[in-house]
Amino acid sequence: MNQADVSKLVSKLRVKVLPRHRNLPGPKGPEGRIDKLRKTVTGLIKFERIELNYNRADEARQYAERLISEAIRHGDCHKPTMDTADFWLLEKELVHKLFKVLVPRYESTNLSYTRLYNAPRPQYGRSLDKVVLELRGNPYPDLLNNKSNNRLLIQNVLLDAAKNEYRQTKIAEMAKNIGKVGATQNTDSKINEAHEKPNIS
Amino acid sequence: MIPRFTHVLQLMKNVERNLFHMFGYHPPKELALAYVHEKKPVAIPKKFSLKDIVGDGFLLAVPKFRRTIEKKLKRKFGTPEYVWKMLVPKNDIKVCQTCGHHHEKRRLCENCYTKIKKETEEIQGQIKEKLGINPIEHDVVVLYKGETLPDQPKEFWKGKRIIEMKKERPQWFSKNLLEKTTQQPSKSTDVKPTDLA
Numbered sequence: 001m002n003q004a005d006v007s008k009l010v011s012k013l014r015v016k017v018l019p020r021h022r023n024l025p026g027p028k029g030p031e032g033r034i035d036k037l038r039k040t041v042t043g044l045i046k047f048e049r050i051e052l053n054y055n056r057a058d059e060a061r062q063y064a065e066r067l068i069s070e071a072i073r074h075g076d077c078h079k080p081t082m083d084t085a086d087f088w089l090l091e092k093e094l095v096h097k098l099f100k101v102l103v104p105r106y107e108s109t110n111l112s113y114t115r116l117y118n119a120p121r122p123q124y125g126r127s128l129d130k131v132v133l134e135l136r137g138n139p140y141p142d143l144l145n146n147k148s149n150n151r152l153l154i155q156n157v158l159l160d161a162a163k164n165e166y167r168q169t170k171i172a173e174m175a176k177n178i179g180k181v182g183a184t185q186n187t188d189s190k191i192n193e194a195h196e197k198p199n200i201s
Numbered sequence: 202m203i204p205r206f207t208h209v210l211q212l213m214k215n216v217e218r219n220l221f222h223m224f225g226y227h228p229p230k231e232l233a234l235a236y237v238h239e240k241k242p243v244a245i246p247k248k249f250s251l252k253d254i255v256g257d258g259f260l261l262a263v264p265k266f267r268r269t270i271e272k273k274l275k276r277k278f279g280t281p282e283y284v285w286k287m288l289v290p291k292n293d294i295k296v297c298q299t300c301g302h303h304h305e306k307r308r309l310c311e312n313c314y315t316k317i318k319k320e321t322e323e324i325q326g327q328i329k330e331k332l333g334i335n336p337i338e339h340d341v342v343v344l345y346k347g348e349t350l351p352d353q354p355k356e357f358w359k360g361k362r363i364i365e366m367k368k369e370r371p372q373w374f375s376k377n378l379l380e381k382t383t384q385q386p387s388k389s390t391d392v393k394p395t396d397l398a
Contacts, residue, residue, distance in 0.1 A: 049321055097337040105340065120304060120311035132309070139328075139341045139364070140321040143309060148298045 011069035014112035015061060022059050037063055042090045044114070045097060049134035051119055057133045061114050063088065068113045071103050105137050112136070117143055320371060327364050345370035 026032040040060035043050050050057075067088050074081040076099040085095050106113050119130035132143060150156065221227075251260070268276075279286035294303050297310035304310040324343055339362040344350070346369050350358060 047325055049325075051318070093336040100338045101340050118308040120308050120314055132314075139343045140324055141317050143314070143317055145299055145313075 011066060011073055013062060013065045013069065014110075015065055015114070015116075017062055018058075022055050024056060024059065038088055038090055041067065041088050042094060044133055044135065045089060045094050045102070046091065048138040049132065049140055051130055051132050054118075054129040054131045057116060057131045061116060061133055065113055068098070068102055068106060071098050072107055075099075075103075102135070109136070316371075324364065324366065327366060331362070331364055 023030075024033040024036055026036070028035065036056060037060050040050070040052065040056055041064045044060065044064050067084060070081050070084060076082065082095075085098055086092070089095050089098065102113075113136055115134050115136060117132040117134075119132050121127065121129070134140075134143070151160070277286070293306040295306050296302075297304055297313060300310060300312050302310055302312040304312075328341060339360050341364055342350070342358075342361045343364050343366060345366045348370065350363075
């Protein structure tokens with residue numbers, strides 16, 4: 001019972017972590033693997049959006065998440081965290097970026113700090129699966145801009161205009177028939193039908 | 202009786218012939234068999250070599266054994282569980298909600314992605330150019346040509362690096378229909394022909 005709570009010793013990552021690491025085989029062995037991951041983490045922090053092979057991206061993503069979460073937890077006055085940052089970031093000006101830009105950016109979020117998208121595969125030929133790895137809140141255009149529910153999408157604008165026009169004609173018709181008994185009820189139901197037409201989604 | 206007599210006769214004939222032989226009475230030489238002595242060289246058995254058959258030509262490899270029907274079919278069509286070589290329809294193609302091109306399910310649309318990738322690389326280049334060798338201490342805000350900072354309190358903009366792109370914001374559809382689009386109107390002076398046919 002006199003044990004430390006493990007969940008408080010290590011930052012819980014907000015991405016899925018596989019039960020076993022990937023070896024990322026190469027002539028240099030495990031050392032080479034760490035070298036590759038350091039390069040990738042550095043690139044990710046530097047450019048905020050990179051495209052690379054799935055295995056390496058997924059592996060590097062976990063280390064980047066861990067690095068950022070440690071930086072948020074302990075701040076820049078904590079020696080071990082600083083050493084970790086120094087180890088993982090090969091370009092030393094990025095240590096400043098980590099503590100001065102990324103920590104404020106992600107302090108109050110409860111989402112993961114990075115995102116991983118599957119990049120399109122070439123139609124012909126064989127190739128490894130590519131992915132796009134990016135930091136959240138980057139200044140680049142959004143990769144998933146699904147605007148189907150956006151009222152400013154051209155289809156929605158046109159549909160709205162068509163609906164409006166239909167409604168106007170119906171109202172004009174109604175105004176014409178005002179006073180005539182029995183005609184008003186019919187037009188009312190038609191207007192209701194027009195209202196129920198949904199947007200494209 | 203007669204066989205015994207002929208046998209005795211035969212014996213006597215043999216004896217007579219042998220006696221004549223002993224004393225040098227041979228049959229005349231003209232009746233002798235002609236014999237020519239000839240010493241043939243002994244043929245050394247030659248080793249078999251393909252060159253004798255092929256000469257200047259060449260041989261192609263040929264199968265030694267017949268391939269069984271099962272193996273033939275496996276080679277031709279594969280195995281459904283492992284490698285199935287037949288053409289099978291792909292059911293995970295979706296239509297992009299943004300541009301209408303087709304893309305694989307759970308993957309980015311290629312058309313949109315190439316567009317965004319190009320833009321991203323431009324912004325990255327601009328950031329790198331603007332920053333130089335200074336330490337990265339501020340977040341980046343990207344502004345295009347003719348754009349102003351959005352409405353935010355002044356503290357929000359304090360310590361932000363503003364990167365200005367030297368072109369207009371790429372927009373395939375602007376917010377307001379009356380607003381100027383980024384695409385320039387056509388300047389072509391081609392006149393559509395009339396009175397044809």
